[in-house]
Amino acid sequence: MKLRHTISALVENRSGVLAKISGLFSARGYNIDSLAVGVTESPDVSRMTIVVKGDENVLEQVTKQLNKLPDVITVKDFKDTDIVERDLMLVRVEADKKKRPELLEIVSVFRAKVVDVAQDTMMIEVTGDEDKLRAFTELMRPYSIRELARTGVIALERGGK
Amino acid sequence: MNGAKILLESLKKEGVKVMFGICGGSVIPVFDELYKDKNINFVLTRHEQAAAHMADGYARATGKAGVCLATSGPGATNLVTGLATAYLDSVPVVAITGQVATSLVGNDAFQEADTTGITRPVTKHNYLVTDVKDLARTVKEAFHIARSGRPGPVLIDLPVDVQRSDTSFSYPEKVEIRGYKPKIKGHMKQIKAAAAAINSSKRPVIYAGGGVILSGASEHLKKFADKGKIPVTLTLMGTGAFPDTSPLSLGMLGMHGTFYANKAMQESDLIIAVGSRFDDRVTGRLCDFAKEAKIIHIDIDPTSISKTVKVDIPIVGDCKNILTSLTRLTESRERDKWHKKIGSWKKKCPITYARDDKLRPQYVIEQIDKLTRGNAVITTEVGQHQMWAQHFYTYTKPRTFLSSGGLGTMGYGFPAAVGARYGRPRKTVVCIAGDGSFQMNIQELATCVVNKIPVVVAVLNNNFLGMVRQWQDLFFEKRYSHVCLGKSGCERVPDFAKVAQAYGAMGIRVEKKSQVRGAIKKALEYKDGPAVIDFLTEREENVYPMVPAGAALDEIMIEMA
Numbered sequence: 001m002k003l004r005h006t007i008s009a010l011v012e013n014r015s016g017v018l019a020k021i022s023g024l025f026s027a028r029g030y031n032i033d034s035l036a037v038g039v040t041e042s043p044d045v046s047r048m049t050i051v052v053k054g055d056e057n058v059l060e061q062v063t064k065q066l067n068k069l070p071d072v073i074t075v076k077d078f079k080d081t082d083i084v085e086r087d088l089m090l091v092r093v094e095a096d097k098k099k100r101p102e103l104l105e106i107v108s109v110f111r112a113k114v115v116d117v118a119q120d121t122m123m124i125e126v127t128g129d130e131d132k133l134r135a136f137t138e139l140m141r142p143y144s145i146r147e148l149a150r151t152g153v154i155a156l157e158r159g160g161k
Numbered sequence: 162m163n164g165a166k167i168l169l170e171s172l173k174k175e176g177v178k179v180m181f182g183i184c185g186g187s188v189i190p191v192f193d194e195l196y197k198d199k200n201i202n203f204v205l206t207r208h209e210q211a212a213a214h215m216a217d218g219y220a221r222a223t224g225k226a227g228v229c230l231a232t233s234g235p236g237a238t239n240l241v242t243g244l245a246t247a248y249l250d251s252v253p254v255v256a257i258t259g260q261v262a263t264s265l266v267g268n269d270a271f272q273e274a275d276t277t278g279i280t281r282p283v284t285k286h287n288y289l290v291t292d293v294k295d296l297a298r299t300v301k302e303a304f305h306i307a308r309s310g311r312p313g314p315v316l317i318d319l320p321v322d323v324q325r326s327d328t329s330f331s332y333p334e335k336v337e338i339r340g341y342k343p344k345i346k347g348h349m350k351q352i353k354a355a356a357a358a359i360n361s362s363k364r365p366v367i368y369a370g371g372g373v374i375l376s377g378a379s380e381h382l383k384k385f386a387d388k389g390k391i392p393v394t395l396t397l398m399g400t401g402a403f404p405d406t407s408p409l410s411l412g413m414l415g416m417h418g419t420f421y422a423n424k425a426m427q428e429s430d431l432i433i434a435v436g437s438r439f440d441d442r443v444t445g446r447l448c449d450f451a452k453e454a455k456i457i458h459i460d461i462d463p464t465s466i467s468k469t470v471k472v473d474i475p476i477v478g479d480c481k482n483i484l485t486s487l488t489r490l491t492e493s494r495e496r497d498k499w500h501k502k503i504g505s506w507k508k509k510c511p512i513t514y515a516r517d518d519k520l521r522p523q524y525v526i527e528q529i530d531k532l533t534r535g536n537a538v539i540t541t542e543v544g545q546h547q548m549w550a551q552h553f554y555t556y557t558k559p560r561t562f563l564s565s566g567g568l569g570t571m572g573y574g575f576p577a578a579v580g581a582r583y584g585r586p587r588k589t590v591v592c593i594a595g596d597g598s599f600q601m602n603i604q605e606l607a608t609c610v611v612n613k614i615p616v617v618v619a620v621l622n623n624n625f626l627g628m629v630r631q632w633q634d635l636f637f638e639k640r641y642s643h644v645c646l647g648k649s650g651c652e653r654v655p656d657f658a659k660v661a662q663a664y665g666a667m668g669i670r671v672e673k674k675s676q677v678r679g680a681i682k683k684a685l686e687y688k689d690g691p692a693v694i695d696f697l698t699e700r701e702e703n704v705y706p707m708v709p710a711g712a713a714l715d716e717i718m719i720e721m722a
């Protein structure tokens with residue numbers, strides 16, 4: 001059965017590390033949904049959040065293989081963890097004067113934001129988890145999506161740590 | 162001190178006495194330091210691939226890390242096959258490559274290649290050193306990573322300007338890599354569970370691999386097997402980890418394993434995997450693999466566990482420690498019924514061949530075994546001869562059978578023999594080669610002649626890419642597509658004895674069975690350089706037993722005499 005896991009890795013913040021990790025995924029044929037990297041509170045450590053799909057066996061291998069890389073400091077599979085997950089999306093849709101009121105209504109329901117307006121298009125920023133962004137994308141389709149970009153999921157555990 | 166000298170000083174701190182490689186524009190500063198340094202023996206090879214295999218052979222024969230050195234671009238890319246070979250067989254090799262100056266990196270400069278990018282999938286770790294201040298620490302880390310945990314090759318890419326830059330030299334005492342802490346000690350709860358399973362097993366088998374040799378655990382394995390009277394089968398890589406001469410020995414398992422080893426695996430109720438990884442050449446068709454067996458898996462690499470075969474009792478750690486604890490908890494058992502059964506399989510299908518007047522490759526290996534009293538270090542190339550070298554030589558000690566198991570690299574065996582001889586200069590070293598494979602690194606005869614390295618190359622010359630011909634024979638109705646190495650008909654090309662002589666080596670041609678022993682003796686006695694014996698063997702001999710690819714482990718083809 002295909003599962004979708006969010007894996008969080010703390011890695012050395014050095015050139016070449018991203019290549020080592022993405023190379024591992026392509027060499028072993030793992031399917032990545034998204035991969036997001038950014039520096040953490042310590043400037044020499046980056047956090048990589050990887051969303052992967054696969055069966056139990058594959059996901060176990062992914063965690064083990066990541067752990068094996070000397071540049072990877074810790075790895076945690078968030079499968080049984082209460083986490084906050086966020087992904088940020090920018091989407092530009094066609095929006096002539098007639099359509100704008102409808103769009104603005106959807107934007108407010110999703111607590112999204114209009115960040116750019118042009119003659120006949122509008123750019124919307126929306127943040128959330130996978131389900132929310134998917135639902136929002138579906139609602140935007142009838143308005144004809146011109147462009148779309150996402151940061152990929154980042155996540156942290158809930159609770160006092 | 163400049164980077165080049167820091168490199169050499171650091172290598173010496175790691176105990177490096179010999180290095181293999183070829184110079185070039187972007188490593189000249191290192192070579193200039195080598196010129197002045199009398200404590201490192203640099204061996205100039207004729208191809209960088211061979212340098213990597215020599216470092217690998219040195220490492221496998223001694224247990225120490227082997228070191229090779231090449232220039233940027235083509236020098237580095239030529240190392241790749243050697244690194245991949247070492248990677249798949251978990252061999253500690255440290256490779257050093259020159260790189261174009263840091264200011265030129267990324268500009269497609271002359272002889273620039275993205276060496277760390279190219280070698281990433283075939284090394285355990287690699288480094289591009291851009292600041293000379295990082296160099297000593299990088300060397301320290303590289304050796305630590307190469308040798309510890311599951312060993313493997315590590316590459317250091319060193320731009321030429323870093324080799325020239327100056328800084329003060331101090332070698333770090335300790336390594337601290339926060340992301341790298343191999344687990345050595347096995348979990349006691351798991352070890353106890355394993356012991357309980359062993360003590361209640363009626364038909365246990367130990368399936369041991371190269372990990373036993375890497376961990377230096379051969380004696381521990383012997384004690385464990387002897388105490389529990391548990392039969393032992395070895396992988397190709399495990400050859401030598403357990404003496405072939407023990408009554409508990411089942412020989413090799415897998416595609417060209419013995420009938421009785423494969424049978425024992427399939428019928429056992431408990432498989433104890435030690436430093437082995439359930440490779441597809443070992444398990445046969447997975448869904449039919451050892452259906453009744455519980456599986457204990459001892460390995461230092463967690464990624465090896467439950468990768469292909471689901472394991473019941475995993476124990477992550479160094480097999481030496483774990484075997485010691487396990488032996489203590491294992492009760493002595495006779496297991497007579499099981500041994501009787503195995504005995505009957507052994508009698509029914511021993512490893513054998515037609516002992517007639519023809520010059521058969523198996524006979525040659527038997528005679529090498531007799532004349533070296535099983536005491537040589539044997540290296541092999543890849544193909545039929547590799548399997549025969551496993552079957553017909555008697556191995557009783559670890560680090561005496563060096564063969565490219567994981568990658569199956571033709572061209573490995575001869576340079577590996579040279580490396581082994583540098584590592585163990587008092588040992589007789591014999592490379593058992595095929596005529597196809599030997600030609601992939603035959604140029605190293607020059608290296609051996611120049612340095613007076615007395616390795617013996619026994620070419621089992623069938624004038625074919627024999628192993629592929631065997632597959633075409635058995636599974637493609639004898640359509641021998643591009644596997645004949647000679648001229649049309651059967652004239653063999655080249656004449657290896659003459660080639661050897663042209664290099665200044667001893668070259669002997671053997672056409673008849675009666676000449677075999679004399680030729681081997683003569684070659685073994687020759688100490689001034691390499692000796693090549695060209696054995697013109699039966700051309701269409703096949704390796705048996707054989708489990709066809711994709712078949713179950715007990716669907717075994719046995720020779721029809």
Ligand SMILES: Cc1ncc(C[n+]2csc(CCOP(=O)(O)OP(=O)(O)O)c2C)c(N)n1
Pocket residue numbers: 542543544545546547569570571572594595596597598599621623625626627628629
């Ligand atoms: C570098 C490389 N190329 C191709 C192969 C595929 N291959 C495996 S065995 C073999 C034939 C080897 O022939 P030879 O060295 O003469 O040994 P023989 O099988 O005849 O004993 C070939 C081509 C390989 N293993 N390695």
